[in-house]
Amino acid sequence: MARPRTDDKRSRILHAAVKVFAKKGYFGARVSEIAKKAAVADGTIYLYFRNKEDILVSLFDAVMAEHLEQGRQELEGLHGSREKLRSIATRHLKLLGENRDLAVVFQVELRQSTQFMERFTASWLHDYFALLDHVIAEGQEDGSLRPDLPRTLVAKAFFGALDEMVTSWILSRKDYDLARLADPVVDLLLEGAALPRTRSARLALAAASGSGG
Amino acid sequence: MARPRTDDKRSRILHAAVKVFAKKGYFGARVSEIAKKAAVADGTIYLYFRNKEDILVSLFDAVMAEHLEQGRQELEGLHGSREKLRSIATRHLKLLGENRDLAVVFQVELRQSTQFMERFTASWLHDYFALLDHVIAEGQEDGSLRPDLPRTLVAKAFFGALDEMVTSWILSRKDYDLARLADPVVDLLLEGAALPRTRSARLALAAASGSGG
Amino acid sequence: MARPRTDDKRSRILHAAVKVFAKKGYFGARVSEIAKKAAVADGTIYLYFRNKEDILVSLFDAVMAEHLEQGRQELEGLHGSREKLRSIATRHLKLLGENRDLAVVFQVELRQSTQFMERFTASWLHDYFALLDHVIAEGQEDGSLRPDLPRTLVAKAFFGALDEMVTSWILSRKDYDLARLADPVVDLLLEGAALPRTRSARLALAAASGSGG
Amino acid sequence: MARPRTDDKRSRILHAAVKVFAKKGYFGARVSEIAKKAAVADGTIYLYFRNKEDILVSLFDAVMAEHLEQGRQELEGLHGSREKLRSIATRHLKLLGENRDLAVVFQVELRQSTQFMERFTASWLHDYFALLDHVIAEGQEDGSLRPDLPRTLVAKAFFGALDEMVTSWILSRKDYDLARLADPVVDLLLEGAALPRTRSARLALAAASGSGG
DNA sequence: GATGAATGAGCGTTCATTCAT
């Protein structure tokens, strides 16, 4: 807010940090290297961030704040849990799929320790899960989603599936379009991996046994 | 290589390492602390492990080797992808749900850096995915699973969902029974989160348009 | 390369290093002890030197660079190999005779290992020998030195004799004036230890046998 | 004395030590490496030697004891300081010139620290210098050597010259015959590097001034 | 005597952070 010209420096530091963290890992990253890449003095970093960890946390905060805000706005214009989940998945995979360094930081470096993980979860991830939860609740209420599955379980599975897509993408050397996986993942999560005729068969079986009984 | 007389010591070091890594994180863990907890001298560690990293890697290798072996054996006695996926999920959640420290190490510490992740993936996780892939392929061939979804995508989603169950469980303070989530997760992944009538409706629609075509 | 503001610190470290190396030996010397004696923090050492070995090498370089330069200048004003050798010997013994710690480092610590020795020889000692060689060559050409002795052999014997004077002086507890040995050593090397009449006798003998033949 | 069969082990350890010390230097040498090369267990070393340093010292003692004893015996059959110095020089250069590893240990490793040097000097080197001193004294008494030069100075110069021949030979990669340098070195030390006519001239001058006086 | 597994003291070096300028 009240950080006019110099906000440029803060931003430069954050951008440099993404690159360095992605390349070296959080513990492997040197504050002096971030400073160098940001073209500021080592000491300057400490005018904008409390310490090394604060750089990582701030990075995460900045990205999540924007991502969540934009995500919520996009959801307002959509109807139906199906559409909304598709939107969330697409945005999730797009955000990270468009910036591999950022993805590395989010998938790997932020999970350095339970300490990080907890703060990470406590702040923004919690909001992200709340958003998912809300959409799922809506779906269960409007009859588009099964009400027999616990909402949080569905949310976790949804997040976990997306998360693994990103992780796999990072570790794979291939540079395929991550966002394209959004639709099939949502399809899988909504319709299931089982063949429909499984159900028909089961129903048929049930009918048969029912008629037989 | 260096496997001195007492395998007991090696084992004690590994058990101590799980605890220390879980509590302090890999980078925060001190080799001397592991030694102390294992009741051996600092130097003794290096009779059994090349270095600190080797402790972590060996830990992972040992657990995965046994887990995968037992998993494969159990699968041999089962029929149908549904049963097999249920077995895999249950074993996965049981393994980690029964040892929180081990779970922390697997969920958090092993993901310290892309370097770790890659080795991790390259060795055992690769095998784990291959196992999943195989079961899914079987299902697609015997007609129990949808053939239109890419196998790897299903495998990733399956793994990602389970993985997130574990991570959530670790970060949550509540000590619920993790393994109990196996069935609902498999159910979700197989049948989907959408209400069956969605399909009926679609089928009806398809039938209608089919009859009309 | 890294030459921060105060050359004073670098110099303080080098002076402290001479004392500590002389007292404890290179391997016995602790970097932290050098830092303490130089009144700088341990880490500061590494702003001025790459590592512990670099301190020793830099020390040697600094001393030799100055010593050789001054030596060459002094030689320019002198005439005759006899005078020049006397100058070299005097300066050699003076340099080390005036600073016992430095002498210890040069006589003992720099010879820690063939590795050190080779670097030592390759750089400055090579120049020193070249200087000696040059003076000896001059003497052989102007007829003041025997041409039948290989120059390098004379140079080595000259250096070796001086070197042993220093080593003996260090190991002896007596604090005699080392530089005073310069003249007798040069005298010995130039005139030989044998009594002149040895030659006369030999000449006589040769004459006798010659006349007899 | 009373170390029958096992003296073989002690000897094997010493031979292994020469090689390892020569290759790695005293501080770089690992006791376990010496043990391995000697084909004994690490602990066995400590049945024959007090500690690592004792191996080096014992090595030196053994070599020097034999060398000095044989040297003294050879001198008994010779007459004249010239012949005796030639014998000493030849034996000195032969001993080390025939075993480069041993030479490295004697020239470099034994000079690790003033502590070593002092012990080294105090024990055998002292005897070696006494031997030299004795031969030089004889020469001065029988009129073959100049009486105006301090005996110790001549002894040091003699030793220093030989010592430098060995050191140069070690550091040079060329494998010339070291012992062949004995004669020219003795010649240089006895007759001097200056041209004889220098003396003739001086004698002439002295004669002239003498006749004039 | 011989072994070699076990010990644990010891240290060079790094790097996040500070603060005088």
Place this chain on the structure above:
DNA sequence: GATGAATGAACGCTCATTCAT
């Protein structure tokens, strides 16, 4: 605000030595 020289705590690992077998 900005700098970057200076700080000093912190730690993985080695290896000479011991001692139970």
